[in-house]
Amino acid sequence: MFRTPKFRLAVIAIVGGALAFYILKSIGLKAIFLAATAVGWRGFTVLCLYQLGLFVFLGTAWHVLLPASCHLRAPVFIWARMVRDATSELLPFSHLGGIVLGARSAVSLGVLQPIAFGSIVTDVTTEMLAQIAFIACGVIVLTTSTPHNSTTFSISSTAAFGLATIALSCAAFVAFQRYGRTLAIRLISRLFPSAAPVSESVASYIGEIYRRPARVALSVLFHCGGWVASALSAWIALLLMGVHAHVRSVLAIESLVCAARSIAFLVPNGLGVQEAAYAAIAPLFGIGAEMGLAISVLKRARDIAVGLPILFLWQWSESRNLLAYKSVAARRAGQGI
Numbered sequence: 001m002f003r004t005p006k007f008r009l010a011v012i013a014i015v016g017g018a019l020a021f022y023i024l025k026s027i028g029l030k031a032i033f034l035a036a037t038a039v040g041w042r043g044f045t046v047l048c049l050y051q052l053g054l055f056v057f058l059g060t061a062w063h064v065l066l067p068a069s070c071h072l073r074a075p076v077f078i079w080a081r082m083v084r085d086a087t088s089e090l091l092p093f094s095h096l097g098g099i100v101l102g103a104r105s106a107v108s109l110g111v112l113q114p115i116a117f118g119s120i121v122t123d124v125t126t127e128m129l130a131q132i133a134f135i136a137c138g139v140i141v142l143t144t145s146t147p148h149n150s151t152t153f154s155i156s157s158t159a160a161f162g163l164a165t166i167a168l169s170c171a172a173f174v175a176f177q178r179y180g181r182t183l184a185i186r187l188i189s190r191l192f193p194s195a196a197p198v199s200e201s202v203a204s205y206i207g208e209i210y211r212r213p214a215r216v217a218l219s220v221l222f223h224c225g226g227w228v229a230s231a232l233s234a235w236i237a238l239l240l241m242g243v244h245a246h247v248r249s250v251l252a253i254e255s256l257v258c259a260a261r262s263i264a265f266l267v268p269n270g271l272g273v274q275e276a277a278y279a280a281i282a283p284l285f286g287i288g289a290e291m292g293l294a295i296s297v298l299k300r301a302r303d304i305a306v307g308l309p310i311l312f313l314w315q316w317s318e319s320r321n322l323l324a325y326k327s328v329a330a331r332r333a334g335q336g337i
Helices: 005-025 029-037 040-063 074-090 095-108 113-145 150-179 179-193 192-211 213-240 247-263 273-285 289-336
Strands: none
Touching: 005 029, 005 273, 005 289, 029 192, 029 289, 040 113, 040 273, 040 289, 074 095, 074 289, 095 113, 095 150, 113 150, 113 192, 113 213, 113 247, 113 289, 150 192, 150 213, 150 247, 150 273, 192 213, 213 289, 273 289
């Protein structure tokens, strides 16, 4: 019981939550609360609507990987991406759990399993490639625009390590997909147990996607836009709080926080990791630690406000599909089929 993955994730989440609370309290809960609430309800609504618009970028990055002959519309993948992010941020899963549920959501909307699972594996890869470029830009800005001291060196070294880790992981992931068919099939079966019966077809579809490099490059481009747009939401939040920060500085902060979360990818929702990163990195760019933590608090509040309705609609849709399946099965049983 105590060695199950769910138990380990729960322990990690509890430790991360405790760390997040400790950091918030040490900086000053009142100062952080006042900064976060300075955006007001209208400002918070703007941040939530902005996040919904961001899903269009991310869902389209997934959709462009498919050939036009599939006749699948972008809204299907935009919705599946919304489910993926909502489950990753709000439920006690790792990001892998969100990816699996995102693919399952696409399948429930009529996407064939090989297409859903094959395309999401490639989409994760193109997102990682865009993330590498995003973090690299942050490391460059950090090392060229901030004072050279022990703190800067420590953070830049950690970010460089995170960048190298993501790059190596991405290279290995691509190699598995492209050149290790047997290993790729095993990996697919392990990552997506529900796709095990069609893992051969999934692997074949992944190969088919990579034979269209223009679409892969377009997906990377959309994801690059998504990372930058996501970082701009932090700049908007600071603006709503009355802080006029340089866009380049905010982009660097967001990319370095992204690097920290990537290193600690096993921590559900980045609990504690995100807060520690903001508290350490924001002051390097002339932004108070309380303001950095206010951004973190606003992000978590936004994820809840946006994610809960998505999870509710997803569960409602899944329940309807399950009832319809049982109804059809009962009808067939009654007819002796």
